[in-house]
Amino acid sequence: MICFENVSVTYDGEASPTLKDIDLTVPEGELVLLVGPSGVGKSTLLGAVSGLVPHFTGGTLHGRVTVGGRDTRTHPPRELADLAGTVGQDPLAHFVTDTVEDELAYGMESLGLAPAVMRRRVEETLDLLGLAELRDRPIATLSGGQQQRVAIGSVLTPHPKVLVLDEPTSALDPSAAEDVLAVLQRLVHDLGTTVLMAEHRLERVVQYADQVLLLPEATMGPPADIMALSPVHPPVVALGRTADWDPLPLTVRDARRRAAPLRARLADQAPAPARQAPGTTPALTPSPLPDVPSSTRAGGFSLFGRRREAGAPGAATAAAPDPSAPLVSVERLAVRRGRVEALRRVDLQVRAGETVALMGRNGAGKSTLLGTLVGTITPASGTVRVAGLVPHATDPRTLIRQVGLVPQEPRDLLYADTVAAECAAADADAGAPPGSCRALVAELLPGVADTTHPRDLSEGQRLTLALSVVLTARPPLLLLDEPTRGLDYAAKARLVTHLRALAAEGHAIVLATHDVELVAELADRVAIIAGGEVVADGPTAEVVVSSPAFSPQVAKILAPGPWLTVEQVEEALR
Ligand SMILES: Nc1ncnc2c1ncn2[C@@H]1O[C@H](COP(=O)(O)OP(=O)(O)OP(=O)(O)O)[C@@H](O)[C@H]1O
Numbered sequence: 001m002i003c004f005e006n007v008s009v010t011y012d013g014e015a016s017p018t019l020k021d022i023d024l025t026v027p028e029g030e031l032v033l034l035v036g037p038s039g040v041g042k043s044t045l046l047g048a049v050s051g052l053v054p055h056f057t058g059g060t061l062h063g064r065v066t067v068g069g070r071d072t073r074t075h076p077p078r079e080l081a082d083l084a085g086t087v088g089q090d091p092l093a094h095f096v097t098d099t100v101e102d103e104l105a106y107g108m109e110s111l112g113l114a115p116a117v118m119r120r121r122v123e124e125t126l127d128l129l130g131l132a133e134l135r136d137r138p139i140a141t142l143s144g145g146q147q148q149r150v151a152i153g154s155v156l157t158p159h160p161k162v163l164v165l166d167e168p169t170s171a172l173d174p175s176a177a178e179d180v181l182a183v184l185q186r187l188v189h190d191l192g193t194t195v196l197m198a199e200h201r202l203e204r205v206v207q208y209a210d211q212v213l214l215l216p217e218a219t220m221g222p223p224a225d226i227m228a229l230s231p232v233h234p235p236v237v238a239l240g241r242t243a244d245w246d247p248l249p250l251t252v253r254d255a256r257r258r259a260a261p262l263r264a265r266l267a268d269q270a271p272a273p274a275r276q277a278p279g280t281t282p283a284l285t286p287s288p289l290p291d292v293p294s295s296t297r298a299g300g301f302s303l304f305g306r307r308r309e310a311g312a313p314g315a316a317t318a319a320a321p322d323p324s325a326p327l328v329s330v331e332r333l334a335v336r337r338g339r340v341e342a343l344r345r346v347d348l349q350v351r352a353g354e355t356v357a358l359m360g361r362n363g364a365g366k367s368t369l370l371g372t373l374v375g376t377i378t379p380a381s382g383t384v385r386v387a388g389l390v391p392h393a394t395d396p397r398t399l400i401r402q403v404g405l406v407p408q409e410p411r412d413l414l415y416a417d418t419v420a421a422e423c424a425a426a427d428a429d430a431g432a433p434p435g436s437c438r439a440l441v442a443e444l445l446p447g448v449a450d451t452t453h454p455r456d457l458s459e460g461q462r463l464t465l466a467l468s469v470v471l472t473a474r475p476p477l478l479l480l481d482e483p484t485r486g487l488d489y490a491a492k493a494r495l496v497t498h499l500r501a502l503a504a505e506g507h508a509i510v511l512a513t514h515d516v517e518l519v520a521e522l523a524d525r526v527a528i529i530a531g532g533e534v535v536a537d538g539p540t541a542e543v544v545v546s547s548p549a550f551s552p553q554v555a556k557i558l559a560p561g562p563w564l565t566v567e568q569v570e571e572a573l574r
């Protein structure tokens with residue numbers, strides 16, 4: 001159904017091709033999973049199928065890509081719309097209408113489907129993707145995960161023969177991801193739809209794949225064969241490799257069947273805490289917490305995406321911190337966003353050196369809570385204090401000394417024309433030695449070019465740049481909203497090492513994430529938010545294992561043992 005014949009893609013200004021001599025065939029009615037390290041060219045390959053590469057991205061494509069027999073070089077994306085539905089990494093770029101219901105109907109309207117058919121499919125899709133309550137909502141007011149569901153729903157309604165999906169579950173909560181994958185599997189099995197999907201969180205998807213395509217080699221084969229050699233693989237495969245299980249399990253169920261001897265070996269041991277020893281320094285030499293920068297960044301944006309009032313004097317002064325007091329103190333917090341009561345009766349305390357994960361369904365209120373901590377969202381009632389300051393009433397230049405946010409959309413933080421310029425501005429803002437931010441980018445994700453425009457970076461590269469900009473400022477409180485989209489497992493591991501080291505130095509970290517594996521590796525505590533309220537708050541090991549949706553794979557495989565990560569098991573077996 002999809003054919004690549006000797007395909008190479010070279011972006012303008014690049015010396016070497018991003019994709020080189022790719023030959024492959026995706027058969028009709030199969031779900032093929034595209035995997036590979038961050039920045040290897042997965043989105044480029046998907047873009048060549050949907051026709052976005054090179055029609056919209058620029059660059060040169062050599063060779064031939066056909067979808068259902070149509071050559072994507074001579075058929076621009078609109079001439080493929082009846083055949084292939086595409087969801088890219090940025091749902092906002094995808095939307096053409098303003099409300100959820102209109103967006104679900106739009107693709108069918110352009111294809112001229114009968115109104116009765118359109119009505120039925122919109123209703124079906126609203127139910128399938130849990131969007132019924134949001135049907136009249138303006139898309140701009142939805143949470144990140146809610147937007148991603150709408151983007152997926154809008155390509156499902158026209159029933160295309162081919163679906164091209166770029167990290168379709170990256171902003172979804174674990175159960176929403178399962179729902180979406182179950183829908184895709186049903187389309188593949190019942191309607192013979194062909195799905196080509198790139199995804200980093202293989203623990204969510206690998207069991208649904210008929211074949212896996214690994215870049216940069218462009219090797220394609222059965223999932224177990226490819227996972228045996230792939231540098232990117234989910235924890236279940238890493239555990240299988242550690243325990244020498246053959247054949248390699250791809251699902252928790254398969255692994256549990258083999259795990260009895262391993263469980264017995266581990267029975268009298270306790271996991272080492274998944275933390276770096278205190279005093280271990282991060283790869284970058286720590287600089288003192290920055291003073292208020294005298295320069296403002298070009299465009300006047302602060303590190304948390306708010307326009308600075310140039311020259312405005314500080315509205316509040318930082319009180320000398322009391323070391324015994326929590327760095328973050330939230331009491332009886334309520335927040336309204338339009339008609340929505342996004343948070344109510346929220347209490348949360350975070351101390352210096354603690355890492356707290358906020359988890360919960362899409363739309364639960366996680367980003368809203370981070371927004372109140374960084375002062376971009378004003379409470380309706382209750383109190384929020386960060387280092388003794390009231391964030392929404394504090395001058396950004398004062399607050400920036402205490403708190404930095406990597407937003408869910410890293411683009412919101414980036415405005416320079418090149419990676420190098422972005423990093424230089426971050427160093428200047430933070431008062432850090434020149435080169436600090438650039439060194440951090442290189443440490444977290446090697447291979448990012450200095451001269452690339454942040455717009456042209458891959459998803460993982462762009463997130464790494466945004467993370468580096470904020471981490472360079474080294475604020476006492478670090479807020480990270482879904483900090484692993486687009487990151488491969490190795491980049492995630494390096495980020496975890498860096499964040500652990502910062503926590504060991506006394507920085508507090510609050511992250512909102514659906515990445516249960518990251519939480520298992522990193523967080524001391526987990527707070528689960530549901531319907532705007534904190535419904536659980538406790539040590540990671542206790543909270544995540546009490547809910548299958550938030551449990552990492554290792555915990556499920558080795559239950560009732562207390563193990564959360566492959567790293568802990570490896571250490572115990574040494
Ligand atoms: N329009 C463009 N112009 C120039 N370079 C580009 C453009 N789009 C992508 N690139 C570069 O091509 C490389 C591959 O990017 P691509 O987005 O295809 O990677 P990816 O495998 O999807 O990454 P991720 O896993 O982070 O999403 C990256 O180095 C990126 O900087």
Ligand SMILES: Nc1ncnc2c1ncn2[C@@H]1O[C@H](COP(=O)(O)OP(=O)(O)OP(=O)(O)O)[C@@H](O)[C@H]1O
Pocket residue numbers: 140141142143144145146171173337338339340342360361362363364365366367368369512
């Ligand atoms: N500007 C807005 N106007 C109205 N409602 C909004 C607005 N922004 C967010 N909301 C609503 O507030 C609620 C909380 O949204 P929030 O973004 O905090 O959720 P979240 O837990 O971060 O979700 P996700 O996991 O999908 O990112 C959701 O119901 C969302 O639809």
